[in-house]
Every structure is written in C-alpha cells, then in structure tokens.
Amino acid sequence: MATGTERHLRADAARNAERILGAAREVYADLGPDAPLEEIARRAGVGIRTLYRRFPNKEELVRAALEHGIAEQLAPAIGQALGDDDPKRGLVTLFEAALSMADRERNILAAANNSGTITAEVSAPLIDSLSLLTRRGQEAGVIRADLTPEDMHRVLGMLVGVLWTMNPGGEGWRRYVALVVDGLCSVAAGPLPPLVPFVEPGDCLI
Amino acid sequence: MATGTERHLRADAARNAERILGAAREVYADLGPDAPLEEIARRAGVGIRTLYRRFPNKEELVRAALEHGIAEQLAPAIGQALGDDDPKRGLVTLFEAALSMADRERNILAAANNSGTITAEVSAPLIDSLSLLTRRGQEAGVIRADLTPEDMHRVLGMLVGVLWTMNPGGEGWRRYVALVVDGLCSVAAGPLPPLVPFVEPGDCLI
DNA sequence: CCCCAAATGGCAGTTAACTGCCACTTGTGC
DNA sequence: GCACAAGTGGCAGTTAACTGCCATTTGGGG
The missing domain is CATH 1.10.10 (Arc Repressor Mutant, subunit A)
Structure with missing residues (x-):
C-alpha cells in the first residue's frame, strides 16, 4: 500500500x-x-x-499486493546482505533474494502489464539497500565507480525479466545474476555510455 | 509470418x-x-x-508483425556484425541494432503481454548470428567459454526489458548493453551457476 | 470453365477491465 | 450521541479480446 x-x-x-x-x-x-x-x-x-x-486499476493493485507481503519476506535477506563484510557477496545475496521472491510471486508479477518495470518500482527498502551496497562496493573498489543507484534499479528489473523464460521454482536465474554481477564488477573495463534518467510517470506511450 | x-x-x-x-x-x-x-x-x-x-490472438499478431518488418531492418546490422573482425565489437553492434529496432517498434512490443520474452523469440536470423558471434568470441578468448546461445538469447530479452524504463528515442540502453557485454567478456571470472533450458511453450502458468 | 474446398465477414455472445450514478450505511470529531 | 463526511455496493454501461455459427463469395485444380 x-x-x-x-x-x-x-x-x-x-x-x-x-x-x-x-x-x-x-x-x-x-x-x-x-x-x-x-x-x-x-x-x-x-x-x-x-x-x-x-x-485505481489492476496494475496498482498488483503493485500494492507485491509490496504488501513482500517487504517482510525480503527483510531478513536485506539484513544479511547489509551485514556482509564482502560487498560483492552482499549484492549477490540481495539480488538472489529478490529474484527468488519474484519467482515465488510470479503470478502476481505476471498479472501486471509490465512485470519487469513494476518490480523495479516496488519496495523502497530493497532499492535503498541496493544503493547502499553499491556505494560500499565502490568504496572498496570492487564495483565499477560509474554505476548509480538507478543503474542497479534497472539491472534488477532486467534480471526479473529473465524469469519469464524459465519454469517456476527453478534456480536458473542464479546464472544470470552471476553473469550480470560480473559486469557490475568489471572495474577495469572502459567507461560506460551515459546514464539517462527513468521515464517519468506521465511520459511515454503514444 | x-x-x-x-x-x-x-x-x-x-x-x-x-x-x-x-x-x-x-x-x-x-x-x-x-x-x-x-x-x-x-x-x-x-x-x-x-x-x-x-x-489466433493479439500476441501472435504482434509477434508476426515484429518479425514482418523487422528482419529486413536488422539484416544490414547482422551483415556488419558478422563481418567485423573484432567479435566483441560485432556483438555490441548486433545488440545495439536489436535494441535500437526494439525501441523504434516499442509500441508493437508493448502491445504483447510479455515484451521481453517475445522479442527473444522473434527473428531466428538474429539469434543465429548472435550464436555465431558468441562462438567466434569464445574461440578468440574474449567471451566467457561457458556461455551458450540460449544465454545470449536471454540476455537480449533482458536488455529489451530495460527499454520500458526509458523514454522512447533515447540511447540510454547503450549503457546497459555495454554493462552486460562486460559481463559476457569477464573471461577471468569464476564459473557460472548451471544453465537451465527455456520454458517449453506448454509449460508454466497456473 | 466449372465446381468445390477454402476463405470471408457479419452478427450475436462471452468475459473482463473499468466508470458513473446513486441510495444506503457507518465511523468519528465535536 | 449526533450529524455529516467518508465509505460502500449494486447496477447498468462501455470497450476490447476473443469464439461460434452460417450464408456468401472466390481462387484454382481438373
């Protein structure tokens, strides 16, 4: 809510x-x-x-329903991730918890029009922890310095999208978490193309 | 069709x-x-x-409509990507062409239920080229050896998903192509979690 | 060139996501 | 403990995605 x-x-x-x-x-x-x-x-x-x-509509209901039962489901993982002294491992923990949760709630997610996007918008505590872990990882030099919280937000959304190519209850998504995190940790790689902000609520379509 | x-x-x-x-x-x-x-x-x-x-239904129409006008739009980029002697650059070219096309056709994509997934299923030539470039990159030692064509397929789907967080016509997605490709190229990173196959058409839901 | 299978399109019907209208009930502040 | 605003629910209506039925047209093989 x-x-x-x-x-x-x-x-x-x-x-x-x-x-x-x-x-x-x-x-x-x-x-x-x-x-x-x-x-x-x-x-x-x-x-x-x-x-x-x-x-007001199905999508909002779904968003709220997700946020409803999910924040608590994620709370322990958030705690564990933030408590980890290895920031990269903490990040993986958090991503995996989020994906695991998204898979368990995949029916609700699928009920929204745009499941990937919606997930990213849900659960401020999740996003906050993600941001914090990112900053820590950057300070420790294990995460690319040019990544922003918004980037992580989007990365999470992308990862959720991969669930739709898999049967429920599997753990195939772990592979893509690992793959993407390796990208996030490519500190030696060249600079990224510019960041553009999220679409604003009123924007887009038509 | x-x-x-x-x-x-x-x-x-x-x-x-x-x-x-x-x-x-x-x-x-x-x-x-x-x-x-x-x-x-x-x-x-x-x-x-x-x-x-x-x-038979809206989603099939949309899939067909995409495949219809798009295969040609992508053909030149596929040629260029396959002709590139740097496999990594070829890969980026191909991803960028696909994303650029997906952004141009975003209305059609958005009309399907599950835009991320659908895109990945569209256009066999695209997927074939992706597979070929991957193999070449792996032989050249610039792309992780444990990646399969199915992985690339999913990665493409994930990247398409990021479009929904951006205004149309921008190039913000380039950032995420670069980020993900850096993951694909992390040849020194540890082994990935296991690959699980795509969901079969009849599977999932309920 | 003719005949039949293939293709068509109108119409009525179903289900679901919404919206407006309105009379009715029920918390809550004073 | 009352009055009034806040909340409720039924009903009818709209739009869109489909489906079945069926009389009519038409392409193309013999």
Whole structure:
C-alpha cells in the first residue's frame, strides 16, 4: 500500500484495503495471473466497486499486493546482505533474494502489464539497500565507480525479466545474476555510455 | 509470418495476411500499444473475423508483425556484425541494432503481454548470428567459454526489458548493453551457476 | 470453365477491465 | 450521541479480446 500518499483512510476502509491485498495474493496464487478482479473482491468480502475505489486499476493493485507481503519476506535477506563484510557477496545475496521472491510471486508479477518495470518500482527498502551496497562496493573498489543507484534499479528489473523464460521454482536465474554481477564488477573495463534518467510517470506511450 | 507452419495458404488469404501485418505496424505506430485489433482489421480492409482466423490472438499478431518488418531492418546490422573482425565489437553492434529496432517498434512490443520474452523469440536470423558471434568470441578468448546461445538469447530479452524504463528515442540502453557485454567478456571470472533450458511453450502458468 | 474446398465477414455472445450514478450505511470529531 | 463526511455496493454501461455459427463469395485444380 502506498499508505504515505493517502491521508487518513477511515479505519474500516483501511481494513478492507488490507483484506483486498490478502485476497489478491491468495487468488493469484490459486488461479494464476489471469484471475479476475471480481474474484479478489469476492474473497475479500467487498464489492468490486470498493476494490476499484481503493486501487485505481489492476496494475496498482498488483503493485500494492507485491509490496504488501513482500517487504517482510525480503527483510531478513536485506539484513544479511547489509551485514556482509564482502560487498560483492552482499549484492549477490540481495539480488538472489529478490529474484527468488519474484519467482515465488510470479503470478502476481505476471498479472501486471509490465512485470519487469513494476518490480523495479516496488519496495523502497530493497532499492535503498541496493544503493547502499553499491556505494560500499565502490568504496572498496570492487564495483565499477560509474554505476548509480538507478543503474542497479534497472539491472534488477532486467534480471526479473529473465524469469519469464524459465519454469517456476527453478534456480536458473542464479546464472544470470552471476553473469550480470560480473559486469557490475568489471572495474577495469572502459567507461560506460551515459546514464539517462527513468521515464517519468506521465511520459511515454503514444 | 510463420509461413513455414501453414501449408498452402490460398493466394488471396496470403495477401490479406500481409495486409494485416502492414496495417498492424501502421496502427500501433499511430495509436500506441492499446490500439484495438478491430482498427487493424479495418485498415487492412478485412473483417475482424479474418484477422482472428489468420492470427489466433493479439500476441501472435504482434509477434508476426515484429518479425514482418523487422528482419529486413536488422539484416544490414547482422551483415556488419558478422563481418567485423573484432567479435566483441560485432556483438555490441548486433545488440545495439536489436535494441535500437526494439525501441523504434516499442509500441508493437508493448502491445504483447510479455515484451521481453517475445522479442527473444522473434527473428531466428538474429539469434543465429548472435550464436555465431558468441562462438567466434569464445574461440578468440574474449567471451566467457561457458556461455551458450540460449544465454545470449536471454540476455537480449533482458536488455529489451530495460527499454520500458526509458523514454522512447533515447540511447540510454547503450549503457546497459555495454554493462552486460562486460559481463559476457569477464573471461577471468569464476564459473557460472548451471544453465537451465527455456520454458517449453506448454509449460508454466497456473 | 466449372465446381468445390477454402476463405470471408457479419452478427450475436462471452468475459473482463473499468466508470458513473446513486441510495444506503457507518465511523468519528465535536 | 449526533450529524455529516467518508465509505460502500449494486447496477447498468462501455470497450476490447476473443469464439461460434452460417450464408456468401472466390481462387484454382481438373
């Protein structure tokens, strides 16, 4: 939930939002990524109209559902990664935790239009830790100095995309985490082409 | 078009299929990724039913439309890449041509459910060249020996995914091509985790 | 050049993502 | 403990992706 954005949601409304998120995770796990929103509303015990009032569209619901159960799932890995005295190993830990989680929640991810992009936008703590680990790695000289948090953000999104080429529950993605991290650690390589910022929310399309 | 699959399409039917593909590219370019299929049928001068008879669903249409105009757009770059005596530079050329093309056709790509995955499946010549360049690079010792064509295929898909975090028409993706290629070239790095095969068409979901 | 299989397109129907409208209920601040 | 704003849910309507049915047209092999 982007609770920060909404001011004072009435208690019952907040409870309903919680229920909807729980139902969403349940329904997507049970019925796959094409599960109808009506079913989610039904299981949450609310009307479809309430679901739409709380979450403007499917993509936002999915984003919220991800953020909902996932932040906690990731918390231990974040702790472990930040506690590691080898920054590169910490980075790999964090990427792997994120990918593993994304694979477990792949139905929810697949339900959004643009799974790769969405994942990257989810979970500020994840992104923050990623940034911190990157800075540490750079100070230790094991990560390329020209990488920014935004780069890591995008790299995570790219890695999530590779999940769609694999069966669920496997660990094939580890290979690509390793491959990409080796790129991130190529401190001797020449300078990278320029960084351009993320697309702004209102931009793009048409 | 997966012309190889269909046996003897009647002349007029084949002509219509061509028209539909042309109309699709036009319509997606004009109206964005949410353009209705009916509009495509209209511009092609066929009934919606005919469109669906030729292409079982939106995703197949999109895949075909991509393959349609794109193979030629890529042909020159493929030639240049294969002709380059520096295999790494050839590889970068090819990736960049593919990404540049994907960015130009981003509306069509975005119209499919799973743009990252689909791109990787499109255009056998592209994948073949990628494989060839990889082998050459490996023989020259500049590309990691443990990479397979399937890996390159997935890497391409990952790179396409990064487009969704950028405004169209930019060249920000060059940065990530360079970054990933540096990973591909980390010949001194430790061995990668195991490769697992692509998901089979019938697999996954639910 | 004729006949039949192949191809077509209109229409009605289904499902899902939304939206607006509106009467009804229910927290909560005063 | 009341009044009013906040929240709710049903219903009807829209748009788009499909599917089945079927009467009609047409290409091309014999």
